[in-house]
Amino acid sequence: GAVVSQHPSWVICKSGTSVKIECRSLDFQATTMFWYRQFPKQSLMLMATSNEGSKATYEQGVEKDKFLINHASLTLSTLTVTSAHPEDSSFYICSASSKAIGYTFGSGTRLTVV
Amino acid sequence: DQQVKQNSPSLSVQEGRISILNCDYTNSMFDYFLWYKKYPAEGPTFLISISSIKDKNEDGRFTVFLNKSAKHLSLHIVPSQPGDSAVYFCAATLETSGSRLTFGEGTQLTVNP
Numbered sequence: 231g232a233v234v235s236q237h238p239s240w241v242i243c244k245s246g247t248s249v250k251i252e253c254r255s256l257d258f259q260a261t262t263m264f265w266y267r268q269f270p271k272q273s274l275m276l277m278a279t280s281n282e283g284s285k286a287t288y289e290q291g292v293e294k295d296k297f298l299i300n301h302a303s304l305t306l307s308t309l310t311v312t313s314a315h316p317e318d319s320s321f322y323i324c325s326a327s328s329k330a331i332g333y334t335f336g337s338g339t340r341l342t343v344v
Numbered sequence: 345d346q347q348v349k350q351n352s353p354s355l356s357v358q359e360g361r362i363s364i365l366n367c368d369y370t371n372s373m374f375d376y377f378l379w380y381k382k383y384p385a386e387g388p389t390f391l392i393s394i395s396s397i398k399d400k401n402e403d404g405r406f407t408v409f410l411n412k413s414a415k416h417l418s419l420h421i422v423p424s425q426p427g428d429s430a431v432y433f434c435a436a437t438l439e440t441s442g443s444r445l446t447f448g449e450g451t452q453l454t455v456n457p
């Protein structure tokens with residue numbers, strides 16, 4: 231079946247530093263990748279949608295300069311949380327989409343900013 | 345504006361009985377619906393989906409029912425097993441490739457032995 235590899239699975243960083251999260255589709259080409267954020271006991275909130283080779287489309291209220299998304303190829307998208315602060319601590323999940331496969335989610339990244 | 349709502353934050357059932365999880369949506373443009381199961385600190389796992397041209401889809405112990413006129417869908421799990429205990433999210437989208445998923449808030453299902 232379709233697999234999306236997301237890493238790291240957890241990361242602790244100091245306030246003010248940047249963290250990069252990678253999302254790879256291992257056995258299929260993802261035309262679109264989505265980045266979600268989930269706070270405890272809440273729903274998955276879409277942050278941005280990215281298509282290979284083009285700029286990401288950010289949801290309202292999501293700072294594009296803070297959450298940098300790069301979709302360099304049909305199998306790789308990265309989310310960089312720049313100048314992280316404690317309020318950025320959350321669970322980040324990527325999802326890859328293709329017409330043939332549908333939607334496949336990564337295993338998520340727990341970010342803790344101290 | 346919460347376009348997909350799961351009004352029950354939690355549900356507890358006995359092993360072997362039926363679990364019914366409900367989901368309502370407001371956007372009549374949605375034409376494809378999915379259910380996901382999620383454990384803490386893990387990504388969602390796809391369970392079952394249904395297109396708006398159908399009113400029922402069944403896969404083993406899981407059945408999804410869609411009532412378009414009521415903008416309501418439900419997931420039935422029978423018989424429920426303790427391993428089914430997790431958070432269940434319904435999601436809605438347009439069947440067009442690359443369309444975003446809109447998630448409900450999730451329902452924590454606990455199946456008691």
